[in-house]
Amino acid sequence: MGNQQLGKDQIRELQMDTKQKLSKKDIEKYHKFWFELIPNGQMTRETFPKFAQYAMPNAPSDAQLDYLFRAMDKDGNGTITFKEFLIFQSITAPSNTSLNPEELIDLAFAMYDEDGDGYVSKEGLSFFKFFLQRLTHF
Ligand SMILES: [Ca+2]
Numbered sequence: 001m002g003n004q005q006l007g008k009d010q011i012r013e014l015q016m017d018t019k020q021k022l023s024k025k026d027i028e029k030y031h032k033f034w035f036e037l038i039p040n041g042q043m044t045r046e047t048f049p050k051f052a053q054y055a056m057p058n059a060p061s062d063a064q065l066d067y068l069f070r071a072m073d074k075d076g077n078g079t080i081t082f083k084e085f086l087i088f089q090s091i092t093a094p095s096n097t098s099l100n101p102e103e104l105i106d107l108a109f110a111m112y113d114e115d116g117d118g119y120v121s122k123e124g125l126s127f128f129k130f131f132l133q134r135l136t137h138f
């Protein structure tokens with residue numbers, strides 16, 4: 001997907017990918033936001049602070065950025081694509097459905113269970129709560 005207008009089919013596909021949780025309007029809005037921010041659409045850890053300043057205006061620490069990046073980089077390949085960004089948005093800020101607690105818990109684990117042992121610290125969870133409140137703003 002390049003930096004151009006979204007086609008009808010693309011939007012439909014993205015709506016499927018995000019389980020119909022985002023409206024066409026949302027997808028277009030996020031698309032504009034994402035490609036203005038990162039013209040080639042591929043967010044790396046180096047360029048990630050550009051995004052994070054919108055998501056978390058209170059100057060997040062490097063560790064917090066690492067958490068967030070890990071949660072958004074669903075396939076763990078070191079790049080966040082527009083689709084991965086959208087999936088993240090659809091979980092944290094769905095427009096058509098309400099928040100799904102199970103998906104949020106999965107996301108919290110993706111962020112905080114660094115060693116994959118199935119446990120998340122209390123600090124991790126309280127930060128996650130704080131972070132969710134921030135995220136729905138844009
Ligand atoms: Ca990825």
